[in-house]
Amino acid sequence: MEATAQEVDQAVRAAHAARGALADRAVRAAFLRTAADVLDGAKDQLVEAADAETALGPARLTGELARTTYQLRAFADVVDEGEFLGVVINHPDATATPPIPDLRRYKVPLGVIAVYSASNFPFAFSVAGGDTASALAAGCPVVVKAHPDHPALSELVAALLRRAAEQHGVPAGVVGLVHGFQAGVELVTHPLVAGAGFTGSVRGGRALFDAAAARPVPIPFHGELGSLNPVVVTESAAAERAEQIGAGLAGSMTLGVGQFCVKPGLVLAPSGAGGDRLVKALTDAVSDTEAGVLLDHRMRDNFVAGVAERAALPGVEAPVTPGAGGEHTVSAGFLTVPAARLAEPGAHDLLLEECFGPVTVLARYEDDAEAAAVLSRLPGNLTATVHLSAGEAAGEDGRGAELLAELTPLAGRVLVDGWPTGVAVAPAQHHGGPYPATTSTSTSVGATAIERWLRPVTYQGTPEALLPPELRDDNPLGLPRRFDGRLER
Amino acid sequence: MEATAQEVDQAVRAAHAARGALADRAVRAAFLRTAADVLDGAKDQLVEAADAETALGPARLTGELARTTYQLRAFADVVDEGEFLGVVINHPDATATPPIPDLRRYKVPLGVIAVYSASNFPFAFSVAGGDTASALAAGCPVVVKAHPDHPALSELVAALLRRAAEQHGVPAGVVGLVHGFQAGVELVTHPLVAGAGFTGSVRGGRALFDAAAARPVPIPFHGELGSLNPVVVTESAAAERAEQIGAGLAGSMTLGVGQFCVKPGLVLAPSGAGGDRLVKALTDAVSDTEAGVLLDHRMRDNFVAGVAERAALPGVEAPVTPGAGGEHTVSAGFLTVPAARLAEPGAHDLLLEECFGPVTVLARYEDDAEAAAVLSRLPGNLTATVHLSAGEAAGEDGRGAELLAELTPLAGRVLVDGWPTGVAVAPAQHHGGPYPATTSTSTSVGATAIERWLRPVTYQGTPEALLPPELRDDNPLGLPRRFDGRLER
Structure with missing residues (x-):
């Protein structure tokens, strides 16, 4: 042939x-x-x-x-x-x-x-x-x-x-x-x-x-x-609606068994109570997800190995362990890591590379500066997303505009309070971004x-x-x- | 420094x-x-x-x-x-x-x-x-x-x-x-x-x-x-106004001592009486051109050597020999060659490469098919030019449209009855073309x-x-x- x-x-x-x-x-x-x-x-x-x-x-x-x-x-x-x-x-x-x-x-x-x-x-x-x-x-x-x-x-x-x-x-x-x-x-x-x-x-x-x-x-x-498609959840947004964000994230990262180029692969979530509620909501939602078949065996092998390598890094935890499901299937899951681990070059840079399949990484940040430090280290992306509180979305304290300014250099599409999966065919669409998102x-x-x-x-x-x-x-x-x-x- | x-x-x-x-x-x-x-x-x-x-x-x-x-x-x-x-x-x-x-x-x-x-x-x-x-x-x-x-x-x-x-x-x-x-x-x-x-x-x-x-x-x-900037002169155009075209070509190829990226470097001119008149007119006009100083010594060396190498090819003649003028200057000139020599790969391919300075090559063609064969072998260009008779320009026999169709794939700017030197700064300008004109x-x-x-x-x-x-x-x-x-x- x-x-x-x-x-x-x-x-x-x-x-x-x-x-x-x-x-x-x-x-x-x-x-x-x-x-x-x-x-x-x-x-x-x-x-x-x-x-x-x-x-x-x-x-x-x-x-x-x-x-x-x-x-x-x-x-x-x-x-x-x-x-x-x-x-x-x-x-x-x-x-x-x-x-x-x-x-x-x-x-x-x-x-x-x-x-x-x-x-x-x-x-x-x-x-x-x-x-x-x-x-x-x-x-x-x-x-x-x-x-x-x-x-x-x-x-x-x-x-x-x-x-x-x-x-x-x-x-x-x-x-x-x-x-x-x-x-x-x-x-x-x-x-x-x-x-x-x-x-x-x-x-x-x-x-x-x-x-x-x-x-x-x-x-x-x-x-x-390739694209990591980072998501930032502000502390106020988590405080306001952690459960809704967790459920939405689970839906986006597991859609099509996580095999979309715009799957959210890194989520900057706050430490503290709001972030904990988000982890809990994500745990509940992802645990309910059925195992699915990946596109081919090579991808399944890459996914299982990629998840294992990431989970073995110091400080990484797996509230829901992603990995081999049945004989042909894989199960969705997610990892957590302190954002400080990603703020400097090192072994944890692996977490800044796309892992194709139903997995995402929650990096828990202590403050806005730590979140910004991680963002500044990211390669180019197709999308970058931010979840804001109602007040931040209304422009009340400037944090929303600040985050958009930080995300715009990283991606070709910037989303507020949405999920990147689902790429509309429209005149205003842009599906591309700084390398390696596109060449x-x-x-x-x-x-x-x-x-x-x-x-x-x-x-x-x-x-x-x-x-x-x-x-x-x-x-x-x-x-x-x-x-x-x-x-x- | x-x-x-x-x-x-x-x-x-x-x-x-x-x-x-x-x-x-x-x-x-x-x-x-x-x-x-x-x-x-x-x-x-x-x-x-x-x-x-x-x-x-x-x-x-x-x-x-x-x-x-x-x-x-x-x-x-x-x-x-x-x-x-x-x-x-x-x-x-x-x-x-x-x-x-x-x-x-x-x-x-x-x-x-x-x-x-x-x-x-x-x-x-x-x-x-x-x-x-x-x-x-x-x-x-x-x-x-x-x-x-x-x-x-x-x-x-x-x-x-x-x-x-x-x-x-x-x-x-x-x-x-x-x-x-x-x-x-x-x-x-x-x-x-x-x-x-x-x-x-x-x-x-x-x-x-x-x-x-x-x-x-x-x-x-x-x-x-780099760009060769081919020019095609139809037989009817040469018959109609060989002297005017020859004078215009001399002006364009010697402008700025031939140091423009859009200098016409290859001219497809008909064999026969009209083309002979064009050669005569070009000879007269170029002979009158004063020697000039090139931009630097490296360019002068390259010009003198490049002209010599081209002039030594079989079948190439130099009605006005370009080359070293005085101690620091060069003199303008042009070469002629039967277009048949350029229709197939060989040593004459050198004539299809840009030679920076006041020189152009007149390739004399027997018929339209021979001219087309040479055009089909050209690398990309910033410009491509055609000189048509009044009838051809009016669309009378289809030859004008045919030539525009042959020239368009070759260049980013296509001129009719003009000269490529002088690049206007305008919204409709395009100064670029297929490689190596631009990358x-x-x-x-x-x-x-x-x-x-x-x-x-x-x-x-x-x-x-x-x-x-x-x-x-x-x-x-x-x-x-x-x-x-x-x-x-």
Whole structure:
């Protein structure tokens, strides 16, 4: 099943040959909508195929497929509106220094994009997921490297996408699919591949990032790698509603057996009575959680070993011990540690690394300075969350604003009084963050994800007859644009 | 004079400590305008200092300084308008899949930016140049690595920028300055440096790009490296106005002694009578050009050797031999070669590499297919230019559109009937292109250059009292934004 170098080359060349068929935005939008319809129409078959290869279960898989087709349609809307083209027009201005000639800028597709599927989202971050949807929306063909956890599903989804493409005269090669580790390496180093999107581990993502950067012609590599997703609970918030916070945390950290990239992995909880109540509430809620199956055996082994290594550190306690559940399952749990242990470099730095699965670490802090010291040591994150008291949320004593200022440098999404799991597909979404959360400043979810696959081109002194319609004065396509300095919408 | 690792560290820490003072956009805009005023006020001193260290001459230097202060003011306007913040607001939407919570996105500064100065623009691409102006506009302090060709001028400009900063309560450390090759390497690998801008050679830029990518935490490296800037002259255009095109080409390729990154370095000219007339016109015009001084001795050596190596290739002729002029000067010239020599890989590939200085290569093509074959072999470029006949420009026979389609993949700026030298500072400008023109998809000139130094952050479920004013429903700052899907300007 693993693709040879020759097969990767064929897939990339077929994708490259299909790029002209995506040049028309109307075709792209129609293709994306048909793709959504075709996938929705095959729902039963798709969920069954996904369920056969994963332990995620029909309910979750049905929801994830709905998210995936919603996303395809959302990108069709983005294509229709055309703001992503970034049209800017300047007529000549002899008063500028130096003088400005006739300049007209918009964005064009990069070329073939390599997409690396995730294990934990067989639909939403795989063959028809956000990277593929945003690349096709940008006018870029894709070659997807299937995740080994769901190869047959990957083939099925690719076949459906191709069927949708052909309904609009787009060659089937517009969505390529290859299997195998080595094929993934061949893909990112192929001369005709112009960019890459990745969702997975820090180790795998960094290796591919390095390969992309080391090419004779480097290419952009937009990888979502790993994230601890810190949560801060203020003393006042714990005093006010420790039980509610504990229950919410349990729900978020065990959702999907803890296998979300935005699972809260470190919680700064106050010492003292409020924090104790939070520990108690979390203990009760997590103890009630049923054991679950992880995505594959490698992840189960990593989880069990990772938890054991962390639990063995001095000062670490396990009010509910996470670990091997049954023969194939794992049980959720959490660890506690004095925050002082994390304020300086040392063996406890392991607690500042993501542990994929249903576990979180509660670091109990003595005062705000100690919490700040731990925050200042964190690597980049997809999310950072704070739970405030009603008074703090109302801005009464400045502590809320102070915490937001401390959390903003750490993450791409900052939440107040919420939980990071559940990543909405929305124009204002940002799913990315300082490294290792992502390898670039981009997002992999939401409308602006399309920006990853485009580059600007400016036409100078080009006669009206030769200009693309997007750049004509009379704006025949009705695009939002900047016209001689004025924003037109 | 060369900075030690400790001095680099001090400069970066001072810059990092100054970042808070740039948080207020009004302060940034005022600082940029004062910087422009202070530099304009010191015009005589600055031009004298630059003239003492370079051979560019007062006229060119005066013009370049005016461009530089125009650019600082243009970025102040960009800061005031605030579209670059990319504000997107979504109110909760329970009908979405999955449901959308309250999400509010805008962009925040990356942090300290390392700026690498260019030799050929001591003002416009150096200490107070486009990288610095756009970084400060984004809210990022800078540490500039001075170019060894103009160290004293660099100190003078940095001192003036710091004076402007202090007038607005911004610490002087907001503009750091270091000298020395090793200091440049220390800078790009410093943990507190969050991004880099570079203008220079492919070799130097690639080494720094590689260092930026190899960091434990990789950072964006926006480098402008090298460009051949191809020009295509159609047979009809040559027939119509060979003399005019030849004179224009001579002016562009010899401007500034051929030391512009957008100098046309390869011209596809037709064989036959029209092309012969073009050669004749170019011969006449270039023969009339006075010898000039290159930026430094290393560049002079490289130019003389590079021309000799190219001229020695089989089939290459030199109607006007470029080379050593007087003891310190070089003389302009050009080479011709049958385009067929460039259509396949071989020794003539040297002619497809940039040769910095007043030389260009005319490749004479037999037919459109031969020209297309050469174009398909070119590396990425900042610019690509076509000269069309009046009929072709009017879209009469499709050849104009065909050529634009061939040139667009090659460059970030495509010109019709113009010359690439003279890079206007304008919102619609794009000064960048496929590698090695630039190491990213960004521009280093024009309003959108600010995008390089920002990253998005989304706030979820954040109470009004804690939101930055940029993200409030009532839009107290009057920012252009996307509000529940609607573009507001």
